[in-house]
Amino acid sequence: MKPKLLYAIPLVGSIEWLKENGPLNRYLKEFEYLQNNFDVFIISKDKKKFNLLNKTKHEALPNLPLNFRNILFLFFPFIKPKYFIESDVYYADHVSSAFPLIIAKFLFNKKVIVRFNWDWSYFVKREYNFFTYAFVSFLERVSIKNADVVIATTPYLKEVVIKRYKFKKKIVVIPNWIDTDLFKPIKTKRKKNSIISIGRLVSQKDYTLLLKSIKHINNGYSVTLIGDGPEKKDLLSLAKKYNINLNIINKVDNRQIPEYLNSHELFISTSRYEGNPKAVLEAMSCAMPIVATNVIGNSDIIINEDNGLITDRDVRKLGLKITEIFKDDKLKNKISKNAREYVINNCSFDEVFKKITNELLMQVKNG
Known part of the structure; x- marks a missing residue:
């Protein structure tokens, strides 16, 4: 029994x-x-x-x-x-x-x-x-x-x-x-200069920092946020003010998230603090290049310039990291490969x- x-x-x-x-x-x-x-x-x-x-x-x-x-x-x-x-x-x-x-x-x-x-x-x-x-x-x-x-x-x-x-x-x-059989690289066309992040639209995630950084580098990036929360209206207003193409999707079935991840070029976490960030790990499992703020949670799993890029919570510094990873294909490919391997080996x-x-x-x- x-x-x-x-x-x-x-x-x-x-x-x-x-x-x-x-x-x-x-x-x-x-x-x-x-x-x-x-x-x-x-x-x-x-x-x-x-x-x-x-x-x-x-x-x-x-x-x-x-x-x-x-x-x-x-x-x-x-x-x-x-x-x-x-x-x-x-x-x-x-x-x-x-x-x-x-x-x-x-x-x-x-x-x-x-x-x-x-x-x-x-x-x-x-x-x-x-x-x-x-x-x-x-x-x-x-x-x-x-x-x-x-x-x-x-x-x-x-x-x-x-x-x-x-x-x-x-x-x-x-x-x-992480379900590494579900969250895996998919051969699909990625939207050029596209950034994605997943999480509730709350101050903890600090998506305002992301939008301000994109305005700072002014390079025509589009942003997709999957999540809902009290900051949705303010984020849409800020994106309009900065002339940023922002798409917010309220709800996505967990089984469909890999399709969204694989159709974008870069995943970003701008969190003020984290636990063991599942959204970041899922993106890593899809072999996505990651840029994340240097806070507890993110820094526990990301080794800078190995399986992701770590940056201070600063508009200019985040913008520089975004620019760096979009310009350096060798670094992008290295991070993508190592990110997937990290999740398979540990999660x-x-x-x-x-x-x-x-x-x-x-x-x-x-x-």
Whole structure:
């Protein structure tokens, strides 16, 4: 008989949200892999159950407004305890979904693995009010300090866990995974002088810096942004003011993103801060040349002039890097080749999930 695994979908998402916004197929791939070794139970803050895969069971919350479900999710073990009782080990795919697993750990004497793929409290501190930050910081602290194993996606996030929370139990570094069979080079015509970036249109991504840099070099580049967010209107206005050809696409199914990447010449990340940036890794997997700002997250995966170009968050310096990579075909080809190799060697799905599965099985054995 297989051991039973309870998998918690991130609180910052839901099955319904994943389905509407494209990434659900990533989770289905994970569930299918995990079924080789576990009977898989899924919990999320959804208001209805979803039929995800054969033999994978999903539990949802009562049909209440979203704000109520956000709170109820934290107390899931009291509301619907069945899967918590039956499971042998718990896995939080993101620290935001770990709190109910920690409660259940003490109620039912189970082991918990928490994946720390993003500095949640740091992001909230920068983007939201003090009260939201205090609440999120509390959830993160309780979740990390009481986990049996923490999986950090970068060495930097590992250090955050150790230093901020004085975590003394097992912590391993396992990066985000990329579907290298889906995200791969495609022989297609690339739009000349075209730049693409993917991410929410928020201040963290700092697409204003990108537009200002393109205005600075004034070379007729076109820009495609895949994402939505509160800065959309301002970015379109700025592009019009600077006479930049900007195309914003709100939603793209994850399986279609490789087509967009492969039809552009350059991927740029202008982020102020990152975790283990999946969009950058997906572009690298497609053998795209990358220019990225020198911030934590980007600098963890990009070696300057080897598998990408790193630059300071400066209008002039970013513009120089853009110009450099468009003019130097030898450098562009070298970066493209090395970027793809980096992802295959470090972030392939099978390699990443083999490591995660081994950690889960070890906790079942030790439980």
